[in-house]
Amino acid sequence: xxxxxxxxxxxxxxxxxxxxxxxxxxxxxxxxxxxxxxxxxxxxxxxxxxxxxxxxxxxxxxxxxxxxxxxxxxxxxxxxxxxxxxxxxxxxxxxxxxxxxxxxxxxxxxxxxxxxxxxxxxxxxxxxxxxxxxxxxxxxxxxxxxxxxxxxxxxxxxxxxxxxxxxxxxxxxxxxxxxxxxxxxxxxxxxxxxxxxxxxxxxxxxxxxxxxxxxxxxxxxxxxxxxxxxxxxxxxxxxxxxxxxxxxxxxxxxxxxxxxxxxxxxxxxxxxxxxxxxxxxxxxxxxxxxxxxxxxxxxxxxxxxxxxxxxxxxxxxxxxxxxxxxxxxxxxxxxxxxxxxxxxxxxxxxxxxxxxxxxxxxxxxxxxxxxxxxxxxxxxxxxxxxxxxxxxxxxxxxxxxxxxxxxxxxxxxxxxxxxxxxxxxxxxxxxxxxxxxxxxxxxxxxxxxxxxxxxxxxxxxxx
Numbered sequence: 001x002x003x004x005x006x007x008x009x010x011x012x013x014x015x016x017x018x019x020x021x022x023x024x025x026x027x028x029x030x031x032x033x034x035x036x037x038x039x040x041x042x043x044x045x046x047x048x049x050x051x052x053x054x055x056x057x058x059x060x061x062x063x064x065x066x067x068x069x070x071x072x073x074x075x076x077x078x079x080x081x082x083x084x085x086x087x088x089x090x091x092x093x094x095x096x097x098x099x100x101x102x103x104x105x106x107x108x109x110x111x112x113x114x115x116x117x118x119x120x121x122x123x124x125x126x127x128x129x130x131x132x133x134x135x136x137x138x139x140x141x142x143x144x145x146x147x148x149x150x151x152x153x154x155x156x157x158x159x160x161x162x163x164x165x166x167x168x169x170x171x172x173x174x175x176x177x178x179x180x181x182x183x184x185x186x187x188x189x190x191x192x193x194x195x196x197x198x199x200x201x202x203x204x205x206x207x208x209x210x211x212x213x214x215x216x217x218x219x220x221x222x223x224x225x226x227x228x229x230x231x232x233x234x235x236x237x238x239x240x241x242x243x244x245x246x247x248x249x250x251x252x253x254x255x256x257x258x259x260x261x262x263x264x265x266x267x268x269x270x271x272x273x274x275x276x277x278x279x280x281x282x283x284x285x286x287x288x289x290x291x292x293x294x295x296x297x298x299x300x301x302x303x304x305x306x307x308x309x310x311x312x313x314x315x316x317x318x319x320x321x322x323x324x325x326x327x328x329x330x331x332x333x334x335x336x337x338x339x340x341x342x343x344x345x346x347x348x349x350x351x352x353x354x355x356x357x358x359x360x361x362x363x364x365x366x367x368x369x370x371x372x373x374x375x376x377x378x379x380x381x382x383x384x385x386x387x388x389x390x391x392x393x394x395x396x397x398x399x400x401x402x403x404x405x406x407x408x409x410x411x412x413x414x415x416x417x418x419x420x421x422x423x424x425x426x427x428x429x430x431x432x433x434x435x436x437x438x439x440x441x442x443x444x445x446x447x448x449x450x451x452x453x454x455x456x457x458x459x460x461x462x463x
Contacts, residue, residue, distance in 0.1 A: 078152035115143035178419030184289035184435040191281035204254035260287040350461035365395035
């Protein structure tokens with residue numbers, strides 16, 4: 001039985017002695033020129049009617065809505081106190097501090113640390129536009145608000161923790177403390193010795209006087225020629241603004257050099273030898289910054305940020321900022337701050353070896369706190385780490401014996417899982433290098449980081 005072929009006219013190569021027929025070449029497709037292609041072209045001068053409110057820009061489960069809901073429930077009276085415009089009296093309305101707090105919290109969570117960048121996002125990004133809600137915003141306002149409310153930010157962190165404690169989210173039975181060194185807004189070349197600082201101060205004072213005399217001479221010449229020639233008012237205003245900017249920059253430089261000279265005695269007191277005291281240097285950019293050894297082994301201007309974190313929910317309950325590279329005596333003040341902030345004292349305190357000085361162990365033990373920190377045997381001896389020394393106090397001897405047990409070692413392992421995680425999260429929020437200068441402003445940024453961290457933990461724990 002023969003099977004019918006699907007294409008009878010096609011050559012059958014299965015049969016012997018069958019020669020293939022000639023195959024016609026496939027015609028080549030003509031290349032289309034851009035001018036011949038038929039495509040949809042953008043039309044940007046088309047008038048459109050788009051009716052959309054800000055509230056429809058974000059989904060209901062957006063993080064910006066959650067942050068606004070939590071900020072809206074906080075007591076922000078300290079941020080409203082400086083506002084001079086009040087109901088029933090003359091004065092231009094001020095931007096709601098609640099909006100500024102929510103913007104900086106959301107920006108910190110997003111890793112945004114510059115006021116100019118936040119100002120741009122408030123005009124371009126839907127989430128920031130939603131939080132802004134159409135209120136007046138500029139980068140000067142955002143920058144000043146971030147660093148001008150140190151005490152209010154400290155109280156706000158306490159209020160956030162109090163609200164979380166009311167919901168049973170804060171457990172202070174075990175607290176871990178650790179620090180991280182963050183690069184300062186100053187270069188290594190800005191550090192000068194006393195002789196150079198005094199020379200710079202003389203130059204800065206002379207420049208301030210010269211600019212003041214030039215401004216006075218320009219005002220007198222302007223008043224004399226004003227009656228004879230008509231000079232545009234805009235030109236006069238621009239000239240005065242430029243002159244004022246130069247004078248302000250000169251005064252600020254003089255003030256920084258004066259602060260650098262004032263910081264020099266403290267820097268010398270921290271040196272151990274007379275030779276190093278003579279070589280002491282202070283930055284003219286940020287006089288309160290100090291050169292510290294960084295985690296990568298290099299030495300750069302930095303600040304030492306200390307955070308106290310609960311091991312239970314990893315909530316930051318204490319913040320401190322110093323310009324000391326060593327961490328020997330940071331734990332007792334932090335413990336006092338945590339107790340005052342939360343009105344509870346931690347039962348167990350975890351610190352690293354750099355903070356575990358004998359004086360610190362004694363102070364924490366006197367406060368009734370159980371300390372967990374690594375011990376070290378004296379170099380060049382065969383003495384056991386758990387063996388008390390003749391000069392040890394009872395608290396230190398008890399601490400050495402405690403840390404030799406497996407239970408204490410297991411508890412101490414929680415320090416890395418707690419503090420290192422919190423440090424990594426604030427790094428994720430942008431705490432790599434400060435863009436502000438001075439201990440006061442740096443402390444404000446560190447508080448913003450802690451508030452944002454705790455609010456995000458609050459949202460995660462209650463969602």
